[in-house]
Amino acid sequence: MNTFHSENNAPADAAPVNILIVDDIAQNLIAMEALLRAEGRHVLLASSGAEALEMLLTHDVALALLDVQMPEMDGFALAELMRGSQKTRDVPIIFLTASPNDPLRSFKGYESGAVDFLHKPIDPYVIEGKVKVFIELYRQRQLLSEKNQQLEKSLKLNETMIAILSHDLRTPLSVIVLCADVLKSALGEGEFARNIAHMHTSAHRMSRMIGQLLEFSRIRSEVLQIEACEADLSEVADAVLDEVRMAHPDREFSLSVAGGVKGHFDRDRLAQVFSNLIGNALEHGDPTRPIEVMLDGTDQGQLALKVKNAGTVPEDLLPNLFDPFRSGKNSKSGLGLGLYIVDQFVRAHRGRVEVANVDDGVVFKAQFARHVPGVADLPSEA
8 A cells, every 4th residue: 555745645655856946046046945845856956047958858847946037048038948848848837036026027927838927035835835736736647647558558458459369269260150151051941950040140240240359459559551452442342242132132232333433442441341331231221121332433533432221320329420339239240340440441541431311311421532552551540
């Protein structure tokens, strides 16, 4: 169990917090050091702006107390330099001055990045109270940063485990699927044949779920790449529809093409886009109505595909429809990753995917570049 100081609520074994004091008068530095010296603090003293900058390069500082009137580089100039550096731009600054209260001077100080402006002689109780506040804020930022790093490490480990597990499960599952396919073809009617059919359906469902998990882990780990080649989008759509028709002979599908739909893209990734959108339509659409697939190549620079099915998406779900695991609890065939994967694959093709309720159904539209690089890293999520 950690023990804490009552003064700043910091762990007893925590490293001292650095406070920087900058003043060109030695007596002022000595007095301020004596005033602010305490357990858990390390007071850094600089007699010029140049010396202060050297210290800031090698020390993380929780608070900087800057004298305004210094030769060569005054407090305002030092503050502006600190704000221009990535390392010191977030260091809180309190200006100290012996000049009379001047609104214009105070304004310039706050404009330079000050969080406070104190006049000498400094009230010991006032400055001690302010220093305590900024030390506490500094420690909280450190703690938050550590927690974030731990969380990122845990998430990375979880994603790696998902990727390994998904990959390793595919081999034994492929044997189950193959055996189920053989038995389904060999058996006729009867109770045993129906049980095999159920096993066949469940095995293919598991295979799709594992595939989605593997794609999800690749996306999250940013190792997925788009491997583009010259291809015809209508051929990709035909291949996917042939597979879907075999699996769902009772459903009706249509394909329409406008313009030329040849381009330079990743056939496999876009086939997955087709498959996921059509699968979503099969699951959530009206089974008595046809599913329409439309391709549009009338734009010289872009290709577009639409999948339309009868039904309606509740308006409150539209903004988050492409989030991962959104529909996992209610989905009959997956983990709620299908539309998320569609969104990420379309983004990787420099495009976007949209969904809208129309008068006679729901339309998913993916629009993307006709030509993408041969090998392209998946872009970061928006």
